[in-house]
Amino acid sequence: MTADLENKTERARTFVETLPHCQALGMALQSIGQGEAEIAMPYAEKLIGDPDTGVIHGGAVSALMDTCAGAAVMSHPEAGYATATLDLRIDYMRAAKPGATITAHAICYHMTRSVAFVRVSAHDGSSDVPVAAASGAFAVERGSK
Amino acid sequence: MNRRAPEPVQVVKERRDAALSELVARVPYISFMGFEFERRGDELTAVMPYRPDLIGNPALPALHGGALAAFLEVTALISLSWTLVWPKIESGETTGVLPKFPKTIDLTIDYLRSGLPRDAYARAEITRAGRRYASVQVEAWQDNRARPIVQATGHFLMPDGASDT
Numbered sequence: 001m002t003a004d005l006e007n008k009t010e011r012a013r014t015f016v017e018t019l020p021h022c023q024a025l026g027m028a029l030q031s032i033g034q035g036e037a038e039i040a041m042p043y044a045e046k047l048i049g050d051p052d053t054g055v056i057h058g059g060a061v062s063a064l065m066d067t068c069a070g071a072a073v074m075s076h077p078e079a080g081y082a083t084a085t086l087d088l089r090i091d092y093m094r095a096a097k098p099g100a101t102i103t104a105h106a107i108c109y110h111m112t113r114s115v116a117f118v119r120v121s122a123h124d125g126s127s128d129v130p131v132a133a134a135s136g137a138f139a140v141e142r143g144s145k
Numbered sequence: 146m147n148r149r150a151p152e153p154v155q156v157v158k159e160r161r162d163a164a165l166s167e168l169v170a171r172v173p174y175i176s177f178m179g180f181e182f183e184r185r186g187d188e189l190t191a192v193m194p195y196r197p198d199l200i201g202n203p204a205l206p207a208l209h210g211g212a213l214a215a216f217l218e219v220t221a222l223i224s225l226s227w228t229l230v231w232p233k234i235e236s237g238e239t240t241g242v243l244p245k246f247p248k249t250i251d252l253t254i255d256y257l258r259s260g261l262p263r264d265a266y267a268r269a270e271i272t273r274a275g276r277r278y279a280s281v282q283v284e285a286w287q288d289n290r291a292r293p294i295v296q297a298t299g300h301f302l303m304p305d306g307a308s309d310t
Contacts (some may be wrong), residue, residue, distance in 0.1 A: 021209035022200040046177040050246055057174035058249045061220045063211025070210075084202070085210040127221040137184075 009033045011072035020069055025060060034106035035076035039068045042101045054098035058132070061122055062090055064104045064136045069118040072106035073138045076116065080142040083116065088136035096131045100124040108138075116140050164234045165189075166227055168243055172219075180219055187231050190218040193265040193285075200262065208260030210273070210295075213285060216267055217297040218252055221281040224269035229307055245304035247279060252299040260294050261287055276307055 008033025009032055016022055016029045016039060025047070030038040031083055041047075043065045073083045096102055106120040116138040121130040161184065169175055169182055177198075181192045192218045193199070201209025229244040267285035274280075282297045 002149065018203070019199045019204070019213050021191045022201075029277065046173055048173040051171050051173065052245065057215070057219075058252070059178070059211075059215025060174060062214040062218065062252070062254075063209065066209075066211035066214060082202075082204070084207075084259065085254075085256045087253065087255050088210070088214065089251065090214075091251045092249045096249075 008077070008079050009075050010084035012037065012071045013069040014087055015074055016067060016071050018098075019067070021063065027064060027067060029071070030103065032071055032075045035072055035111075036106065037068050037071035037072065037075060038103060038105045039064060040101050040103045043099050050095075053095065055095045056098075057091055058090075060066070061074040061092075061096065061102060061132050062073075062088075062134075064102060065090060065120040065122055065132065068106040069108075069120045069134070069136050070138065071107040071120055073111075073116040073119075073140070076111050076122065077106045078111045079116070083143070084139045086115070086137040088134055088141050090132055090134040091128070092132045093130055096122075096124045098127045100126060102131060111140065114140050152305055158225040160234055164230055164243075165227070167238060168230060169223060171243070172246075174215075175223075178215060178219070180216060182223060187227070189220075189224050189227055189268070191216065193267070195263045195265075197238040197262075202259070203310055205259060206262050208262070208265070210254075210256055213256070213260055213265070213295045214252070214254050214297070216265065217254065217283045217295065218249060218299065220267040220285075221252075221269045221276055221283045221297070221299050221301070222246055222249070224283075225271060225274065225279055225281060225301055225303075227284070228271060229304075230276060244306065247303050247307075250278075250300040250302055252297055254295060254297040256295050258292065258294045265294065273305065274307070277303055
């Protein structure tokens, strides 16, 4: 791995691990590098969206997927120094299993000078069908126009 | 003709506010995030009071995009549920008023400006609420109502017993 790429991976790692909102949701970075990232979010009662079933709120899953997508962008070999979400479309396929850790996996599959394109999926380990899937576009900050 | 005297305004307000707080208090994630709802008649405004743990970019600083996405989704879900609760409380029902929550099918979020480290507000507009599906547009702003920071459109699966509007 080149020094530059190692730098990007490290920056992306710090980005996730020190973000106040990611800490609040209990996110833990599992792997990162080369435009791919995996982040886990353990089940917690404070994240419950439906009190009747104990299922985690979609909003928490959205935050996980947005973070994971951003981390994938930052670890891409052609990444700029920062990124911000432009848009994100999230499909909720099924309810997450209560008690299960949710793991998001993001791939930055294309990067241009100013835009990065990302796909994310979120799994709870109980089925091959993801809990949710998303695709988004991210702004790439390179410091000068 | 014998017309019943209108209920005192305070009684009406208390009944509506009690139903709203009960609806919101059911969701642990809403209290964890600190979201609040204000009511004027049947119109709801959601508030996300600023807290340091909502930050997603400490360098700028800016609110976390995921926190904003959650804020819009919660606003849409509570606003949709509120349309199911409202006719019941207005017709004087007092038990079994709270419906099951609608389920989010998809949500498309458009980030327009970075969120500043201060309070954010949101309102949802229900474009259509059918018996099975609903389409909702929701928008959040901070200091300036005319400068939204994020907007979203979402589709929701309505709980059994929802009626066409």
